[in-house]
Amino acid sequence: MSDAREDGDHGKAHTDEAALSARLQRLGEGLARQRADETSPRQDRAATASGYAKGFRLSSELVAGVVVGAGLGWLADRWLGIAPWGLIVFVLLGFTAGVLNVMRSAGVVAGGGIEDGLRKDREG
């Protein structure tokens, strides 16, 4: 910079460069703003695209928990010969796991839910 002040030509080149970089920066900021404007509503739309999709997601989480619990209980009964206790205990546990799954994917409790991922996605 001190060099530029001594030499007129150099100074001119420097101001040109400065102006260019300032313009580039402005352009970058503008683009970033534009992109943010474009992306956030799109992802909101994807996230809330249809209540149907959301309901489906949550119900499948609950059903999966109960089904897996019932399956394990049935297997435990068969292999260990403890009928009906395996089924009783595992269905209850499976139901709890299903509720936990639902709460997770709805983002009510911490943990890897879809909402969690989408939120992270949105925040960048």
Next chain:
Amino acid sequence: MQINPIEQFEIHDMVPMIDMGGHQIAFTNSALFMLIIVFLVSTLLIGATAPRAVVPGRLQSIAEISYEFVANTIRASAGNEGMKFFPFVFTLFMFVLFANIIGLIPYSFTVTSQLIVTAALALTVFFLVLGYGFWKHGLRFFKLFVPAGVPKPFLLLIVPIEILSFLSRPVSHSVRLFANMLAGHITLQVFAGFIIMLAGFGVLGWFGAALPFVLVMALTALELLVAFLQAYVFAILTCIYLNDAIHPGH
């Protein structure tokens, strides 16, 4: 006129059965469509990226956008370390996306409307998470089932619940995709059937048929959205599960 909305999911043998080690192996319409999907995805991506232009053309833009989309999804939900699994997640995403979209073409077969296909995909993810988790972290992978800050006596109850929750993942992962596709295609078929049935009633029926026709158009648009959304959800869930394998105990 009788229209069976389930008929579209039937699997036919296209080539006579081959006996292979006591198992009947047949080339079915499902296998044919899987081959078509793989062929289309490969051709699209290889063909689109072949010019390697700095300023991408239309096809190359598609390839670049899909790369960036999946890469951003992985980075957002599994961090930079998750990029190790980029080829896997990208393949899954493109396969499911193309299967869903090709299924929307009339007279085509929807591969993802078969539970066995989605279950195989979900189980691949499940065993990859298990395998990578144990390979990378050894027994520390079990920390996944022990949430931090829980008093010791509660662990007796919490740990089995967490394990069951973990085991139920491939079930919900696969059933969600399968059921969405199945339900969507049955709905489309039923409403399309109404058009044909109403049109059979003469001139008045033609006017009546306009209503389900408009509905089918709207449903097709919705199904296109669902096709994309379900592929995206499948990919993002894969990333979330892989994240557990990369960083257990979070």
